[in-house]
Amino acid sequence: MERDLDNANPTILSVSQLPRRSRKGAAPRQGPDSKCDSIVYPKHAWPYGSGLSSDEEDDYREEPMDEQDIYDLISTISDPEHPHTLGQLSVVNLPDIHLSPSPVELPGSDSLVTVLVELTPTINHCSLATVIGLAVRCRLEQTLPPNYRVDVRMKVGSHAQDDQVNKQLGDKERVAAALENDTLRRMVDKMLETCV
């Protein structure tokens, strides 16, 4: 793309700074003396016979979808301008993801949930805000179950024309029409390539 970047020098977070789910218990220490740990302190206290490991039980715990899950889904989308993810550029932030009703008070697995994602463009006149919003919307629609309603907006005050952008992103017809456009579609697909 031979044009000037909207924001040539964005602030970038390193991957370790991104919010992540803290695993139960501390991570095992990795010192020079830890080589034997896997043998001497095996994961399973009872190394004989069969039976499910506590590890597997841990992995299979029931946990409803929460904000961090949504964050993990969209923070890995690439930015259309920079070789970084939306999470690294702080376009997507964990506190700006809202679930209603919140996961703890979810009445049943089939009940309707609204996901509101507020995006913060790196600069307030970002011309690609709509495309980023579109990509976030696409990603969530592709990965969330049908009982989730997705609402993507610009954070208040973060964009010079947030009203217009919000209107575009909220209009189903316009979103569908935008995705019919080959160039846009390709761009969005490119952005979603880095999602795992």
Place this chain on the structure above:
Amino acid sequence: MAQFKQWALQYVLSDDETAQSEIARKAAREIESSRASSAAVGNWAASVQQWMTPASADDEQMEDGDQGGSGDIIARAKVLRLIGFFGAMFSYDHKAGITASAKALRQLYRMKSFKPDMGSKILEDVCKIKEDFRLQTAATRLEIYELFLSLVQDPAVSSELKHKYGSSCGFVVDLLQLCQSERDPRNLMVWFKTLALLLRDYDPSPEVTEEIFKTFSAYFPISLRSSATPIGITAEDLKEAVRSCFAAHQRVAPHAFPFLIQKLDQGDAVTVAVKVDILKTIRACIELYDNPQASIVPHIEKIWNSLKYEVRNGEVKETIDATLDVLRAIARKLDGTKTQKLDVSLLKSYVDLVSRDCRDDLANPTYTKQAGLLLMTVISANIRAYVLYNASFIGTVRQNLRQPKSPAHTCDLLLLLNSLLKTRIELLKDRSCGHPDDEASLRTESRTHLDTLFHDVYLPIWTDKANESAPEARDVVKQAIQGLALLASQQILRPDGTLVLLCSRSVCSEICSLLTRTILRSLTLSPNDNNRADETTLEDEAVLALRTIVMSYTDGYDEIASRAMSEIRHRDWTNPSDYALRALQDLLSRLSFIGCSEIPSSIAAETPSRKRYSPVQHFITFTASLLDAFPLSSQTGSPRPNDSVEGPSANAHVISSLHAGVLWFLDACEAKYGRQAFPSSGSGENWVGEYEKLPEDWLLQLQRGDGASDVLLLPPLTDENPEVCRQFLKLSLFMVRSLYRSARSGPRAPWDERALIPLSQMAALVVRNLDEALQVSCNLAHEAFNFFGGSDSASAQPHSSELSLNLLTLGILQGLRPGALAGLYEPGGAAEKLMCNVTDFGSSPSRESDIRAAIGAILANKYKGGPSTSDPEVVVMRRVFDFWANWMKEATTSAPLDREAFHAHSTVAMNVLAGAAARQDKHVLNLVPALHQAAASQHLNGEIVAQSLGLVVKQNELLSPNNHAVVKRFYKQWAYSHLAKPLLQDAQPAAADSHTAARYRLAILSMVSNCPFAVYQDDLEPLIRLLVTALNNHAGLSEEVAWSQVAAALEILADILANEPDALKGHLRETIGGASRVYQECSRKIEAVPPVTRTRCRKLALQVLGAIPTRFEERYVLSYSPPTQRMLAVACGDPVRNVREVARKARASWAKVV
């Protein structure tokens, strides 16, 4: 032309000599009579060429035949004539003739009657081609280059040339003119070789030398365009070739150095690759030129002035490294060779030059690192420079350390100091490789500046920064720790040639104590005060440093261990917090690493140690200290069988750390002496018998060094003696014995399962490493049941639970080799009893059955006929299987057991079967009919039999070669074909007896899901029918079992999809439908099915669904896409996070189906 061709053919075909000479004469006449003789000669040469092969014999014959002669030996006159003839070819321009002539000349050169003066004539003749040389093809030119090279490197020709031309080397000038514009890489390689040879072996005058230099330097820096047809020469080859011209002889030095430096000083125009090439060339020149006084010294200042900026201001690692290599090469060259030292003033003035420029930079934080690097490189290049300058270098660094500009500055200066210490160790190690003067100078080296380093430099910095938590301060401390380790391991060479430690005992001990304090932090501080709990860089650094230190300062480990142990004992370990347990685990793990991961070396300190050196002394200290401290608490280990293995305990940590210590030392032995150093030949020693005569606290006595019997049992060894491994195993086995005795009849409280499991595993490790003869002579098979109780075992009855005793037995049995177990297989003996044990299980049947099953598997597997039994296999193994066959029959028909007990017993039975099946014991087959019958029985227990059939082929660590198990390569194939395959027919959904079919299906799937794909590959068609049925039909099975069967079926389906998806092509509808249904059903709550099984089924179903679109063309799956996508969309909201992830992947792969 045609005429010549014809004649040439006739000549070749003719056998008659006269006819041949007639033809030759005709050709000669034709050439003579021709008006344009040059054209005629060209035609002739071309006609001859096609009959010439490079393989010379025929060639020769034909050439001389053509001239009318014959025979092998050609007279000198003839050769001369031929040379004249072919040489004359170069005066004409005949493309066709040149290659042939050049080949002919090379051929002639190889002949016996070739004389050196002819060589010079050839050179003259060939040079006559002049301008036309350029017009020849590359291949022709190559031929001529080869000709030149062979002539020039021939000693006889070369002396003739030298004699004839003298130093003016007229022929060289001709050659240079002829070849000046060569560009073909292959030719250049030969040409450069020739040039280097001319410089090295001839004695060209300065003018000629300059001409030669101009010729090759014009190519510098050389590169190679990448070509579509590679020719086998790389750019690197060409660079090397040019470099060898530069470095060929010191006579080019006056041209080479200025030229190269001028190239280097071109500034930014030079790329990194070129820069490295220049630097490497300079280095090659320095290393290869003789007479450095004349060739190198005059240029040193220029080289230095140009090179220093490459390091001082350089950023690219490659160029910095190459520059340092050059500087180091100069220092080495100026020192002299191994046999002859040069005058010391040369080296001195060079080092002075470098120090003058760098010394001041050390005070400037921006350049400290670079300046230090330059200085270090020069000083540490050889022992002489080191001895002369290290004191002043350390002095400067020390001075700067007193007034550092910033913490980073301190850090850099420490780094320099550390690397000087490191270099010192290296130089001392290589002292005998150099000139004898070097070693002598090391003996008399002054050491005051080193002695004071600890108190003047490291200690103040440590005191200043150790308690700061800023990251910069931490970096400084890290460097200081590394420095302390290097300082404590410094050795000095005494005038008598012996090595002793540089630091005194008190300094070493103080260093150890500083570092030990660091690793004790987390234990001594409370969690609130220890704000660096998850930042362990410094601790890790201290651990590495301590390990280095105790390798040479051997008394250090005793100090560390005793401080750590007293710190541990101070605490009450009855109800420790998680934090304290974690700290204990870390500390013990670090102690084991410091003491056991390397074998200490025997270096004396200046005041001798009170303890005799032994390579195993740290291991002894470690084990003795831990054994002495065990149990840390005698109140844990309450008899709560259900949760006694949950969570760690302090006592278990002690045993685990002993285990770690053994592992570390084992690794260290293997690394140092190799695997072959472990006992492998039977010596017949009975270690266990020897132990009986030893006191219980033998290890402690050894640690204190006051045992009188030590020398007999552990003769003194050097650290190079592989016998160390044997001593180590002997000590380890003693330790295992002590712990076994304590676990068997000592106080019961500390020995809960948490401590017994690591003990059992450690015993297995130690026993595994003994060879068969030792295992037999120590009678370990007996000790597996006697628990090293000795002869007094009758009086001291074990008072541990059966589970505990079985765990101990398992530990030893696991490590024994088949040959050592032979004594157990007498009919009615221990092995049979254990394999056929159906006594009731205690309070935790599943655990007890696991252990008994493991023992059963080992005993059934390691069977090997022994001398004491006559054909015992027939008796014992048959009896075992007959027993189980009967038991199966009874327990599923006439006297059925309750479900839990039956499950426990059948686990034992299946493991015994698995052990025997692994060595393909044919007696297994006796049990097969009974098994099949039991599986099909009407009683519910039959279901358990069918379900646990998979245990026979399940991956089992106990049945691995690592544990000396006898495992046949294709045993899974064998077991499958005898146990599962016969059932395939009756298990089909259309079979008459649906109850039997359901049970057989269960049995087959349980087995197949534990087999690799290749085992059941041939039976895919009937298997897939079973799989589809299993997904959809649960009739005849209890709910829980049915769902675990579903999980097995899905696993197999995933395996088939990964290996041979085509087999599923006809069953896609059933597979997709079945998997979707499984997912949906498992999403609901099903009574009697544990949630974990349901979640597993859901996950596996989604995995299978997700793999399908990637394995089949769209046309096969298109029609299933809409409903599957709908289902997967819902699955993305699965309550379990792990499953949601799989669902998303599956959804994405189906989204591509359009």
